[in-house]
Amino acid sequence: MGLLDKLPRYLFTRRGWGMLASGAFTLAAAQVMGRRDLLTLALLLLVLPLISLAGVRLAKPRFRVYREFNPSPVETSAPAAVHLAVARTDPGSGRVAMEERLPPQFGHAPAFRFPSRSASGGVSRYEYRLSSRHRGQFRIGPVTAEFTDPFGLSLHRQAIDDGDVLTVTPAAVVLPATGLAGARGYDGVTATRVRANPSDDDVMTREYRHGDPMRRVHWAATARHGALMVRQEESVTTPEATILLDHRPGAFGGPGAATDWKRGQDGHPMATSETFEWCVVAAMSISAHLAERNYSLRLLDTGGDPAFLHSPSSPEPATEAYAGTSGLQSIAESLAAIQLSGSPHPRRDGARRNAAGRASQSHGATALRIPPDTTHEPPAFDDRLMDKLSAHRMRGPVIAVLGRITAEEAVALAPAAAYGTNAFAIVAVERPAEARSVLEVLRQGGWQAVAVDPKTQLAGAWAQFDQDPALPSAPASEVRRGAGLTR
Template sequence: MALLDKLPRHLFTRRGWGMLAAGAFALAAAQVMGRRDLLTLALLLLLLPLVSLAGVRLVKPRFRVYREFNPSPVETSAPAVVSLAVARTGPGSGQVVMEERLPAQFGHPPAFRFPSRAATGGTSRYEYHLTSRYRGQFRIGPVTAEFTDPFGLSLHRRSIDDGDVLTVTPAAVVLPATGLAGARGNDGVTATRVRANPSDDDVMTREYRHGDPMRRVHWAATARHGALMVRQEESVTTPEATIILDHRSGAFAGGPGTSSPGLRGHDGHAPATSDTFEWSVVAAMSVSAHLAERNYGLRLLDAGGEPAFLHSPSSPEPAAEEYSGPSGLQSIAESLAAIHLSGPLHPRRDGVLPDKGGRAAEHRAAGTRTHPGIDQGPPAFDDHLMDKLSAHRMRGPLIAVLGRITGEEAAALAPAAAYGTDAFALLAVERPAEFQHVLEVLRQGGWRAVAAGPNTRLSAVWGQFGQEPALPVAPASEVRRGAGVAK
């Protein structure tokens, strides 16, 4: 028995190996004793397992697998219910042992028998739970089935589907309320007049409608138009917030050589990341949720002024910059799920990735990191970013989630505070005390800047913005665009 347990199980069962052993013994006995009947028995014992092995590999039962995640996508550390429905679509009968393949971080893969006891209409349904500590995209499945012949002599394990991708998004941290929007207020709305005509009276009036109160009648406009006119109603416009998300490999400790055990794509590729970058991803998700709850429209850019998620494999719309409402926040969460550190590459200004023989574009389409030495882009915080910020100046707060930046980079970014109603900078670094000079450069430009380590509570860092007053912001006309610093 111990010897049979050591034999490979992917070919024959213990019964099959036992029959082969008996056949070999009968063949030896027939040769020694010269008995033809023993020779016939030996051939039967040897051929039957081999024929059964060929049969289970040639005859392939067909199945249909439907897999659903609830919720999908799911946040880190939150449970997701996986529902499986398996149905046989071809001829066959008998029980089949099945197993769901899972990434190692999810623990032991669940196993089950088909058909189940509660099978209805030929479809068996199963359910299990998954929880991930890491963000990313993970291949769940495929379902593997272990088939055997009617005599139970041989085994064959194969996949019956391709699996599905589970997207795990970073969970947002609840942030304390702070003064975000300056003159726009903290409620995320601002009242404006709807102007339909060039006249000063007309821009504030409209025709009387049944039910309008008489106290709103505008008598001067009524006399001029010869019809009863009332003062125009105020409407609500949505303020905007711009978030700059730095994901350059050189800005975060560890660089491209560091990879997270959880941030692994469904193709098995482990993108570069670090503890400080993971902290900044959670910060970007939390700030986005904090602002979206206050009715802000969001615009996310990278350090070069391009869409922040242009290189994220999990982004539903990689080229999108603006997001609004619950659907926009959901898109941001999905885009942050698999975002990773990138090299110094930047896309060209026409939005097409730098291409050396087509390889760079192919790598991005596959969700992999291109070589950092190919076609380096312009420096961070340059005129392209400033132009993007200037196009939406004073429409809401400006938040920068940064890593390790130099004093020169801080001086280039500092004047950007003039384009927001308020400016906040979060630096995720290993040793915050070493970046006081960088913070001072940003503060001199009008930023409220804080440096935090990967173990610092994000809510405590965000709360400091409500305590520290912002320094005066230099007018945009004083920004020296070419050098990126204030005159």
Template sequence: MALLDSLPRHLFSSRGWGLLAAGAVSLLCAQVMGRRDLLALGVLLVVLPLVSLAGIRVVKPRFRVYREFSPSTVETDSVTTVRLAVARTGLGTGRVIMEERLPPRFGESPAFRFPARSASGGTSRYEYHLRSGKRGQVTIGPVSAEFTDPFGLSLHRHSIDDGDTLTVTPAAVELPPTGLAGARGNDGITATRTRANPSDDDVMTREYRHGDPMRRVHWPATARHGALMVRQEESVTTPEATVILDHRFVAHSSGYGSVFGSPGEDGSDLVTSDTFEWAVTAAMSVGAHLAELNYSLRFLDAAGEPAFHRSTSAPEPDSEEYSGAAGLQSIAESLAAIQLTGPHHARRDHDTGRREHAGNADAAQSVFDDRLMDKLAAHRMRGPVLALLGKISLAEARALAPAAGYAANAFAVVITDKPADCHDVLEALRVGGWRAVAVEASTSLPAAWMYFDEGEAAMWTAAADVRRGAEVGR
């Protein structure tokens, strides 16, 4: 029995190997004893497993697989339920052993038998649960099935579907209420200065611009000024917020081992780092926090492009504006598979001390330039701007500094391994009008958020509270 167990299991079952062994012994005995009946028995015992092996590979049972995730997208560290429905669509009988192939992060792959005991209408239904501690898009499946012939002599395993993609989004961290978002009403809507019943003298006017509807022409003002004038109505508007997410490889890599992740067999690993993961969580958390306050959101990268245009999980990669619950869900899905971009090697300029992309000396000049400034100027003073940056150079900080002039409030978070080395960068941003802070990947996000309201002391107090909470939890 131990010998049979050591034989390959992908061709014959233990019964099949046993018949082959018995057939070989019968043929040997027929040769020694000269018995024709032993010869016929030996040939039968050898041929039967071989015929069953050929038959099971030529006539493959066919199945249809339906897979559903509930919820369809799941946050990190949350549970999603996977429901499988398997139905036989071709000829075939007998029981089949099936296995749902899972990425290594989920542990052991679940196995089950078809048909299930509770099968109805020829369809067997199965259910299991998954939890992922990392964001990304992962392939769940395919289902592989191990078939046997009616006599249970041979085995054959192959995939019966292509699998489905599960999107794991970063979980938002609850942020404390602060004054960071600026003045707003109770429902997050900016206050209007238009009076309820304005008289002609109260109406604000401006010169007619091409495209203005004629119904807005204010004729008394037109008569006074001798030129077409239109009413300038200040209506209630939804405030806007802009998030600049720096996802350059050079900004989030500080040395060997700082960046991790490479494409695996399931294509699920992302090129990322601890500092970039902090930035992704911050982007999700700030987006959720401001969306609750009825803000519309814009996400840009360091070059002024849509922040998610290279994210493989983005439903609308070329979009940069989001609003409402649907917009927040789109942001979450876009952040699921976003990763570091740009050349994946950096060198240090020994003359200037500035990090540059290897083979791309112009890379540093393409960020925080006129394209980004034009995007911010188009929405001048309509709300706050939050920049989530990696380690940037002093020249880059000086290039970004004037952008604060286009925002009602400007906040910058520099995520780096050595915050103490960022004094000059922070000072350059602050001179331009930014409220800036440097943090480590281990810094509490709520603490960094509170810093903008209450200063550095509040940040360290909140961080201490988080540490005490973690110690109590242990």
């Protein structure tokens, strides 16, 4: 029995291997004893398993698999129920052993028998739960079925579907209320007076509606129209918050900030780091915090492009504006698989490959290949970004979630504080003490800025914006002179 357990199970069952062994022994006995009846028995014992093996591979049963995740997408560490429905599409019968393939981080693969005891209408239903501590996109499945012949001699295992992708989004952290809203108030709305017309008689009016206060009645327009008219000089507008998300490899690499290479749902490496993961959670939490206060959101990267332009999980990569519950859901999905990325530079492609090869040799055979789009970074905080911010000047706060930035980059970013009703910057680095000079430059430009490390509590960092107000704004030229730098 111990010897049979060591034989490969993807060809024959124990019964099949036993029959082959018996056939070989009988064949040897027939040769020694010269018995034709033993020879016939030996051939039968040897041929029958082989015929069963050929039959189970040529006449494979056909199935249809339906898989549903609830909820989908799911947040990190939250359980998701997987509902499977398996139906046979051929007239065959018999029991089949099945197994759902899972990525290693989800633990043991669930196994089940088809048909199930509760099968109805030819459809067997199964349910199991899984959860992930890491964000990303993961392929769940396929379901593999292990077929056997009617005699139980041979086995054949094959996938009966392609699997489905489960999107795991970063979970938002609840943030404390701060003075972020500024003059627009905490409820996310503001009254805006329309002063476009030079004369009070030319103010926009409309017909009186039940419930309008009498103080808004415009008597001159009432006299002209012969009907009660009210003013329309007050309208409610929705404020807009702009979030800058830094995902440059250079901002999260370097000494003390090891890059982690995670396998994506198709086996490709996903570049991230502990500090970048902190920033992803921060971007998700800030977006949820503002969306709950009726803010519309605009997410950009440090070059002025849509923040999720290179995110494989983004439903609409070219979109930069989001609003409402659906917009927040789209942000969460886009953050699920976002990674450190830049724009490829054709002239540097050879240098990138050589550097990747040297890195692979220095780290051994297990080192992962560096993706070709993560070695060259587009300019950060240049005129393109400033033009984007200027187009939405003073519509709401500007919030920057950054990695390590240089003093030159801080000088370039500092004037952007003038484009928002408030400006907040979170600089995530391994050693926050080394970012003091950068924070000083940003504060002189009008930003409220804090430096954090990956172990900092996000709620505590957010609360510092009330405890550490920004210094008075200084002209951009003074900021440059104070830093001793030129752009």
